[in-house]
Amino acid sequence: MNHRTRMDWMFLWNCLLRYSYLRLEKICLKSSLKGIPGFGWAMQVAAFIFIQRKWDEDKNHFENMLDYFCDIREPLQLLIFPEGTDLTENTKARSNQFAEKNGLQKYEYVLHPRTTGFTFIVDRLRDGNNLDAIHDITVAYPQNIPQTEKHLLYGNFPKEIHFHVRRYPVEALPVSREELQLWCQKRWEEKEERLRLFYEGKKYFDATGRSKIPPCKSELRVMVVKCVSLLYWTLFTLAAFVLLYLYSFVRWYFMILVVIFVAQQKLFGGLELIELARHQFGRSKQNVHNLKRN
Template sequence: MVLRKSPICGFVFVLLLFLSSFLGTLFIISPLLPLMIFKPKWWRFVIDEVMGSWITYAVSLMEVLAGIKIRISGDMFGQGESNLIIMNHHTRLDWMFLWMCLIRRSEVKQEKIILKSVLKLIPGAGWAMQTACYIFIERKWEYDNRTFTKLLDYFREAKVTKPQILLFPEGTDFTAKNKARSDEFACQNGLPLYEFVLHPRTTGFVFLASKMREGGMLSAVYDICIGYPQTRPQNEMDILYGKFPEDIHFHIKRHPVITLPIGDKGLQEWCELRWRDKEAMLKRFYAERHFTETAAASSGRDRDVRLLLRFCFVLWTSLVVVWLAFLLYSSVARWYALTHCVLFYAVYWWNGGMEHLEISIFNWWKSVCQ
């Protein structure tokens, strides 16, 4: 346990996460790029499966290597759904920790995270997220509006994946600086001051919920509350220094699409009300160190993933070792890797990223086949 909380564990965790994403992109995803050109739907299906496998490895690093435990309460996810997930944003790493929940109650390969556009430049992980069709935003609504529309239209028309879109309505993680800004906004608009959450920015939620519902892509909104009863790493540097949470709690509330209000104003007020509920829920959580809410008419039980996590831990770690040896002893492998590194950055500067290239190719095929 001491080793798990040490900088050594943090360094190994970050190193394996980086190497697996970087080398996995080069040696698994890159050879599949011709599928994007000649069989776009096959490409989307295969890449989602690859991403699901890698996310499982990331979860194995969190649980097997770092020893993080989780506790999930509340509703089960419906099978075969397209849905929207909204969650409070305690730390910059909440999106990664959520994988530990989804792997037990949903399908991680379906998840499409809304992220800052600068993250697509990260070698390996950023490239993989591009090919996975994650949604990158600039925080400029005139740009983000077009991005949301483009990606949602693609998911609807391709009919290969049923997206499970993760949105943090707060827009940023919970820090003293961000809380001060949220409090200032609340005072200016006559809103209550929150202690455990930031006031949500509802524009993105309203647009996504409306657009997905109009396109028949919204089965439910899943309102997830995340809490850290003990250690709470705020950012990547905390993880690097071995500051892992001992356990993480999730509470899930499913809101079927038929229960959502109609109209932008109604959706805005609905989202704001959910955050008032979160504030009250988290106040109790940090007093009692667990969620006291119970699930309403949920059925089923969490998937047992212990063997799967250990298998992926061994498989992906072995692949990383093999790929590193390949690069070390083969000049051909090094030239191959360099070429594809240049390719990913070239596509980014030329077309905005692999996800935009994928959509352009899909639309071209659609026009040819009509």
């Protein structure tokens, strides 16, 4: 997916809610977000992939996490932003410098993708028999563009969000890493042109020649999920504050949980790393057991 704003990943939930299963999604995102109280802790529990955005440091972590996903055989939707960051004047200037240095086209609506991590992920999941398709997603905002969380806090929610989604089955993907890098770069060339037509034209994506659209869940079902979620989290939040105010043992329980979450991240790096270490330990014990049996 292209990374127009810092909030793209959250807006995509609306699309997944209608066409997929939101609970299956994992996100590849910068490691500093894992320390956000509550929200970052939840992402650790969900085993999101946190990266430093330095390939020498991230490669081994990618390898371990992807192997973990392949081992547990759970359905997986992994959201990645090959551009590495959202589109701003500063990041576009750096992307243009990269384009000049490498004799590439300068982009106005996207950044040049970083293909090293992308190709590594595809190869690793394909080798682990845990990749059925890549969904190439282009997101666009025809009216207001909330660039950061601050815009949402001020009530500047996007009035419309448009998604262009194209599915590439694994059989249609190139085999070699070099061809896969070119394939990714080609998708971004298409995104640039698609977004140029979008923003300079009638501000909707051309649906000509589109493939069969998967069935959309009914708006009634979507509305029920939204209402139930809103009701649950509103009541949960109110109940939490009431219990914290009324009972000292609840305050102690809350404080202990906060200490545990902060301490485990300081000591071990995050809950997802603890789960990964537990899984690797169990797998090594199983391998030893199998060797003894043989």
